[in-house]
Amino acid sequence: MPVISIKMTKEDGGATQEQKDILVKGITELFSEVFNRSASNAVVLIEEIDMNNYFIGTKSVKEIRENNKK
Amino acid sequence: MPVISIKMTKEDGGATQEQKDILVKGITELFSEVFNRSASNAVVLIEEIDMNNYFIGTKSVKEIRENNKK
């Protein structure tokens, strides 16, 4: 407990294992501290989603990134 | 706001970007209209799932499609 699902865009070749490990360790330990619960059963799922499939305010993140470069 | 997740089977090579853009634009604008809320923070995630991993009434969509062709 808990189950934490992280849905993020896959960018620059995707997250490195080191980045994922740092993120998950930090999140799990923070949860454990804030709620004073053991982290041994904490589940974290990282789902990297294609930038073409992740939309914010009707625009895909791909389109948003391209517009930002103009 | 909101977060809308669309889980659909990947068929005929998968959805084109145009189809995704039309779908997301339509859904986001409809939500915005119905609830009179800004769409700027609306998140839509499209997850295309293999037909072998999507089951309806115990049958995979792959099996259903094949049965429909018989």
Place this chain on the structure above:
Amino acid sequence: MPVISIKMTKEDGGATQEQKDILVKGITELFSEVFNRSASNAVVLIEEIDMNNYFIGTKSVKEIRENNKK
């Protein structure tokens, strides 16, 4: 097919059934049209989330709404 999950904040007493029906009908028919697939198996789940439990950019929607009124 597909499964569409809509996670939205519960505001002003929550969405009316009419609003939900309009939203779901519109989304399902749009999906059916765009992908030329039957809507008979389309599943849409509406999950209304407390404004205190929905955060954008570290702030809860409750806090965001209160700041907007200032």
Place this chain on the structure above:
Amino acid sequence: MPVISIKMTKEDGGATQEQKDILVKGITELFSEVFNRSASNAVVLIEEIDMNNYFIGTKSVKEIRENNKK
């Protein structure tokens, strides 16, 4: 009804179709029996997640499996 999502690690090349069929058939029929509801609209989604993206108690399943082999 219902929508059942199964998120599992992809191991040993991934689940075979036979394994998935047995799992989905068993789960759907059990649900139908327990709640005395038709299974015709039951949706089951299998999402196989990379062992590097599935964490339990801050460790990825990959790391856990490797530690178990030592």
Place this chain on the structure above:
Amino acid sequence: MPVISIKMTKEDGGATQEQKDILVKGITELFSEVFNRSASNAVVLIEEIDMNNYFIGTKSVKEIRENNKK
């Protein structure tokens, strides 16, 4: 491992604890058998959704149930 989420409509006052226990035990043991993996870390989440918020083919389950009674 795995994480299994069951989204079902809340009907007749909701599922009893006994029904949930039977369902979860059966699903977890079946998964463990089929994939020959320990069930000790298996997580199952049951989310009971209001019949007004669960739609199949544009109709809410509430409406479907009512039509079935006519």
Place this chain on the structure above:
Amino acid sequence: MPVISIKMTKEDGGATQEQKDILVKGITELFSEVFNRSASNAVVLIEEIDMNNYFIGTKSVKEIRENNKK
């Protein structure tokens, strides 16, 4: 970006707003730091689930907590 969903059991009356704010702020800032991305569009959803509906290794968290007290 990203969408982070936290499914946790509702215990001791549920999480306080302060606990949620600390958790979300910490998670969002950590994500932003690790991936060097703006947090302005980060969405975090907290879903508090009844202890009777959250199962680990076939036992509900309620049952697990009760066994721990014996």
